[in-house]
Each structure stands twice: as C-alpha cells, then as structure tokens.
Amino acid sequence: MKTGESTVIASHRTQFMPLAFIRTLEKRFVQQVKDFFLTMQEFFFFSLRAFMAFPKMIRYWRDVLDQATICGTDSIPIVLVSAISIGALLAIEVGNLLEDFGAKTMLGRSTALSVIRELGPLLMGLMLSARFGSRNGAELGAMQISEQIDALRAFGTDPIAKLVMPRLLAALIMFLPLTALSDFAGLQSAAYMAEHYHRIDPGIFWNAVYPRLVAKDFVVGFLKAPVFAIIITLVSSFNGFSARGGTAGVGRSTIKGIVVSSGLVLIANFYVSKIVLENM
Amino acid sequence: MIELRNVSLKYGDKEILKNVSLTVRDNTIKAILGPSGVGKSTILKLMLGLIKPNKGQVIVDGTDITGMKETALYGIRRKMGMVFQGNALFDSLTISQNLGFFLRENLKLPEDEIRLKVAEQIQFAGLEGYEDQLPESLSGGMRRRVAIGRALIFKPHMILFDEPTAGLDPVSSKKILSLISSLRHNNNLGAVIVTHIIDDVFNVADSVAVLYQGEIIFDDVTEKLHESEHQFIRSILSDKILEL
Numbered sequence: 001m002k003t004g005e006s007t008v009i010a011s012h013r014t015q016f017m018p019l020a021f022i023r024t025l026e027k028r029f030v031q032q033v034k035d036f037f038l039t040m041q042e043f044f045f046f047s048l049r050a051f052m053a054f055p056k057m058i059r060y061w062r063d064v065l066d067q068a069t070i071c072g073t074d075s076i077p078i079v080l081v082s083a084i085s086i087g088a089l090l091a092i093e094v095g096n097l098l099e100d101f102g103a104k105t106m107l108g109r110s111t112a113l114s115v116i117r118e119l120g121p122l123l124m125g126l127m128l129s130a131r132f133g134s135r136n137g138a139e140l141g142a143m144q145i146s147e148q149i150d151a152l153r154a155f156g157t158d159p160i161a162k163l164v165m166p167r168l169l170a171a172l173i174m175f176l177p178l179t180a181l182s183d184f185a186g187l188q189s190a191a192y193m194a195e196h197y198h199r200i201d202p203g204i205f206w207n208a209v210y211p212r213l214v215a216k217d218f219v220v221g222f223l224k225a226p227v228f229a230i231i232i233t234l235v236s237s238f239n240g241f242s243a244r245g246g247t248a249g250v251g252r253s254t255i256k257g258i259v260v261s262s263g264l265v266l267i268a269n270f271y272v273s274k275i276v277l278e279n280m
Numbered sequence: 281m282i283e284l285r286n287v288s289l290k291y292g293d294k295e296i297l298k299n300v301s302l303t304v305r306d307n308t309i310k311a312i313l314g315p316s317g318v319g320k321s322t323i324l325k326l327m328l329g330l331i332k333p334n335k336g337q338v339i340v341d342g343t344d345i346t347g348m349k350e351t352a353l354y355g356i357r358r359k360m361g362m363v364f365q366g367n368a369l370f371d372s373l374t375i376s377q378n379l380g381f382f383l384r385e386n387l388k389l390p391e392d393e394i395r396l397k398v399a400e401q402i403q404f405a406g407l408e409g410y411e412d413q414l415p416e417s418l419s420g421g422m423r424r425r426v427a428i429g430r431a432l433i434f435k436p437h438m439i440l441f442d443e444p445t446a447g448l449d450p451v452s453s454k455k456i457l458s459l460i461s462s463l464r465h466n467n468n469l470g471a472v473i474v475t476h477i478i479d480d481v482f483n484v485a486d487s488v489a490v491l492y493q494g495e496i497i498f499d500d501v502t503e504k505l506h507e508s509e510h511q512f513i514r515s516i517l518s519d520k521i522l523e524l
Contacts, residue, residue: 151368154328155382156354 046160046241047234050168053161063166071132071167072174078131079178080185082123083115087186090114091193099198107194108208115186116213117220117273124182125228125265128175133236133261136167137254140240145250149241164237171229179225216280220273227268235261281305282327282360282438282472287336289322296322297333298494306437309464309471311481311502313516314491320474321365323491324440327472328362329353341437358386361431365442367423369415375426376402376411382434401429405459421452428459438470439463445480457483478516481505490516 057064090111098104140163143149152159187209194200239257243249282304289297296319304310304327312320325331326338329345337346340356348356369378380398383389389397402411405425407418415423424444431439444460445453461484463469473485481488481502488505490498492512498505505513 146366146371147364147368148370150325150330151362151364151370153330153350154357154360154362155385156357157385158350 042242043234043238046164046238047230049158049160050164050234050237053158053165054169056158056161056165057169060162060166063162064169067166067170068174070135071128071171072178075128075131075174075178076181078127079124079182082127083120083182083185084189086119086123087111087115087189088193090119090186091190092197095194095198095200104198104200105204106208107198107200108191108205109212111190111194112187112209112213113217115190116183116217118269120183120186121179121221121224121228122265122269124175124178125224125232125269126262128171128178128228129232129236129261129265130258132171133232133258134254136233136236137240137243137257138250140237141243141250141253144241144243145246159241164233164241167237168230168233171233172226175225175229176222179222183221216276219280220276223276224269224272227272228265231264231268232261235264281339281341283337283339284323284326285337285339287326287333287338289319289326289331289333295494299336300491300494300496301336302489302496302499304438304470304472306470307464307468308486309460309473309484311473311475311485311488312491313475313478313481313488316476318491319494320476320491321442324362324442324472324474327440328357328360354386358434359437361434361436361439363424363427363431363439363441363444365446367415367427369423369426369430371415374412374414375407375418378415378426379430379433381430387434397433401433404432405429419452420448421455424448424452424456425459428456432463432467432469435467436469438472441471441473441475443475444473445475445477453480460484 091107094110094114095104095107098106098110140149143163149159149163152162191202191205194205195202236254236257239253239260243253245252284300284302287297287300288295300323302310302312302323312323314320322331326333327340329338329348332346337344339345341359343356345353345356370381373381376398379401380394383394383397398411402408405422405428407422407425407429410418410422415426418426428439428444439460441460444456448456457480460471460473463471471484473480475481485502487500488498488502489496490505490510490513497510498508498513506517508514
C-alpha cells in the first residue's frame with residue numbers, strides 16, 4: 001500500500017469512527033427507551049391482572065392465609081426492632097435539640113408526629129421491601145427459571161391469580177396492623193427514652209402526644225400502608241416473573257425488585273404526605 | 281391431532297424457527313430430534329399456546345389456537361399433558377399434592393375421588409411410600425415419574441415430553457422409555473417427544489422430525505431416517521448422541 005493511500009484510509013477512519021460510535025450510542029439509547037416503555041406496559045397489564053384476580057380470593061384463601069403469615073406475623077420481629085431503635089434515637093436527638101430552646105416538654109408531640117406520620121410507616125415499608133419483597137422476587141424468580149410458572153399455565157391455572165393476588169391481598173391486609181404496631185413500638189421506646197434519658201415525666205410525655213394528634217396525622221400514616229403494600233408486592237412479583245438466565249438471573253431480578261420498590265416507597269412516602277397535608 | 285403450519289418465531293433478532301410445519305396424529309408417538317438450543321422445546325410450548333408464533337398457525341384438534349386468549353387456551357391445554365425438561369414439580373408441595381394439583385385446581389371432584397386417582401398414579405409411577413415427601417428428596421428418575429404421573433392424571437389425549445431421559449442414568453432412562461411406550465398401548469395416548477438422544481427416538485417413536493438450524497430437514501416414519509442422505513442426519517446416526 002502506498003503512503004498516500006494509507007493516509008486517506010486513516011483520515012476516513014478518524015472521520016467516520018466517532019460518527020459510527022454516536023450512531024451506535026443513539027441506537028442503544030432508542031432501544032433502551034423502547035425497552036423501558038415496553039416494560040412499563042407489561043407492568044401495567046401485570047398489575048391490572050393481579051387486581052382483576054381479586055374475585056378468586058375465595059378459591060385461593062389458603063394461599064392468602066399463608067402469605068398473610070409470611071408478610072404479617074413473620075415480619076413482626078424486624079418491624080419491632082426497627083421501630084424501637086428509631087423511636088429511641090429520635091427521642092434522644094430531638095430531646096437534645098428541644099432542650100436548647102427550653103421546650104423539652106414538647107418532645108412527646110414532635111416524636112409522635114414524626115413516628116405516626118413518617119418514620120413508622122416508612123421504616124416498616126423499607127423493612128418489608130427487603131424482607132417480603134426479596135422473598136417474593138427470589139421465590140417467583142426460581143419458579144420462573146424452573147418452569148413452574150409455565151407448568152401452572154400448562155395445567156390451566158392463572159399464575160397471577162394463584163401466586164400474585166394472594167401476596168397482594170395479604171400485604172394490603174397485613175401492612176395496616178404492622179403500621180400500627182410500628183407506630184406503637186416507636187412511641188413506647190421514645191417514651192422510655194424520654195423518661196430515662198431526658199428525665200421527662202411519662203405523664204407530660206403522653207399528655208403532649210394524645211390530645212394534640214388529629215385525624216390528619218393518622219390518615220397520612222395509615223394511607224401509606226396500602227400504597228406501600230401495592231408497590232412492594234407488584235414490583236417484586238413482576239421482577240420475579242421476569243427472571244431469565246438461571247440462578248444469576250434470579251439474583252438480578254431479586255435485587256432489582258428490592259432497589260426499585262425501596263426507591264418507589266421513598267418517593268410515595270413524600271407524595272402521600274404532601275397530598276394529604278395539603279388537602280386536609 | 282396437533283398441527284404446526286408454516287410457523288416462524290423470532291427472539292429479538294434471532295430467528296428460532298423458520299417456516300416449520302409438522303403434524304402429530306392421535307395415538308402415535310412423534311419425536312422431534314435436534315441439537316440443544318435449536319428450538320425443540322419452543323415447539324412444545326407453541327403447541328400448548330404458552331408462546332405465540334410470529335407467523336403461521338398452531339392447530340389443535342381442528343382449532344386454531346394462534347390468536348387465542350389465555351383463558352380460552354385453558355380448555356385446549358386440558359387435552360395435553362406436559363412433562364417439562366426439569367420436571368417443573370411444585371417444590372413446596374408433596375408428591376401427592378403435586379399429582380392431585382390439576383384435579384384440585386380445575387375439577388370439582390370430591391376429595392375421596394381425588395385421593396383415589398392420586399393413589400392410582402402413585403402406583404403407576406411405582407412411588408408407594410413417597411406420597412408425603414417433597415420433590416427435592418426424590419432421585420431424578422423418581423421426579424420424572426412424578427412429572428409423568430402429574431401430566432397423566434387428568435387423562436389428556438396427548439402427552440408432550442421435553443427431553444424425557446436427559447440427565448438420567450441408563451436404568452432410569454430405560455424405565456422412563458418403557459413407561460412412555462406403555463402409555464400408548466395401555467392408555468391409547470399420543471405423545472410428542474423432544475430429544476437430542478437418537479436411541480430414544482428408535483426406542484419409542486413411530487415418526488420423527490429433525491430440526492436443524494430452525495428448519496425441519498426430515499419428517500417421516502422413524503425407519504426411514506436411515507435412508508436420509510442429509511449430511512447432518514448421517515452425522516447424528518453415526519454419533520448417536522448429538523454433540524452440543
């Protein structure tokens with residue numbers, strides 16, 4: 001090859017390589033956007049089918065009870081641990097802060113608002129996203145990989161009615177008492193720390209809690225329970241159903257389920273508070 | 281009877297099946313032979329309506345199931361029992377519960393009758409004493425027999441087997457093949473067997489379709505396979521097991 005020819009080829013490469021690279025990037029971006037909207041569409045129909053399967057709850061009542069045990073009774077320890085620790089921590093920190101303003105007697109009120117409106121349901125949501133969501137993702141993912149979900153369909157059973165609806169219904173029922181438990185445990189531990197750390201009389205603490213709580217505070221807190229139940233169950237189950245590629249695929253789908261549902265729980269927590277507080 | 285008419289299927293850019301046509305007649309055993317990953321199991325899923333083709337038709341007993349909705353397909357699927365490659369037994373259910381799953385889910389039978397039918401299948405599969413065990417505690421051959429029993433319990437017209445002897449020791453393989461042969465003689469059943477083991481084809485199949493690079497390159501009675509001049513078929517006849 002002559003020197004002149006090689007120079008021409010080299011100059012072509014320098015001209016076209018970045019263009020080709022940009023085109024590939026553009027193609028990949030378009031594909032990713034397309035995939036995202038396709039996934040959203042699939043998720044929408046998946047969720048719709050889960051809700052439409054509610055009339056089959058009588059047929060699958062045993063599955064609903066099993067799932068209620070898993071997401072409700074079995075989750076009590078983790079909900080208690082997180083609520084007690086955050087309630088105690090909140091009492092210490094907020095108490096210290098209020099002491100600077102000479103308003104330590106307001107500790108009950110500020111702790112109650114934080115726990116009932118925000119931290120009680122939020123912590124419960126995050127803990128259940130990790131516990132119940134990961135279980136759903138891994139279990140359903142393993143069933144998908146081992147063709148058990150195909151087997152259900154082959155035997156004339158709707159896998160969403162059999163596997164997802166009971167999980168969704170159980171979560172909708174059990175997240176409410178778990179929120180109440182989380183609130184109760186958080187407030188009790190805060191009261192304990194107020195008495196033993198800040199030397200506040202329990203009567204003063206509780207007097208600042210009960211008379212001042214209004215319906216709005218409970219609505220904000222308890223409305224989050226069904227919202228989180230829907231997010232956690234549907235996102236984790238959808239990811240389980242979408243698992244591909246062996247055991248590594250199950251791991252990927254489980255992680256994705258937890259990350260996405262936890263993120264959505266945080267976002268939903270903000271918007272539920274905002275909407276209710278602005279409108280009540 | 282199950283018919284695939286000019287079926288094509290793509291996963292993304294990859295063309296899995298190209299214009300595939302084949303027929304499975306009642307009371308006959310048809311084998312689909314080909315190397316792994318060529319789309320053999322996909323054909324079984326197409327027959328059950330678990331996946332839909334991009335082109336062509338799937339016809340079961342004269343009904344075109346290609347565009348059918350999931351709920352409408354349940355009735356069609358009751359005509360066919362499926363034995364999945366990995367057995368797909370429900371691992372949280374005992375052997376008895378796995379066997380009785382379809383009956384409890386879909387037929388409003390009295391519990392006594394269900395127990396009787398489950399006991400029949402337990403006996404047929406030679407699994408007496410294992411009724412209350414979970415699938416994980418059984419050997420590969422036993423699990424395969426449970427999967428066959430589960431597919432047979434609702435008396436389908438046709439059984440679809442996905443690699444019925446894959447991963448089994450020679451003794452278990454022999455048992456499974458004789459079980460499949462006995463189905464047609466004793467129960468008047470048809471079967472489709474997807475396999476990459478050529479000996480299985482000669483042992484049980486009446487006819488065979490060879491799938492190669494997404495296309496059917498041979499579809500005739502099993503005996504005529506020896507007469508084929510196709511290079512791929514000549515090579516698998518000499519090697520007996522398809523190298524993957």
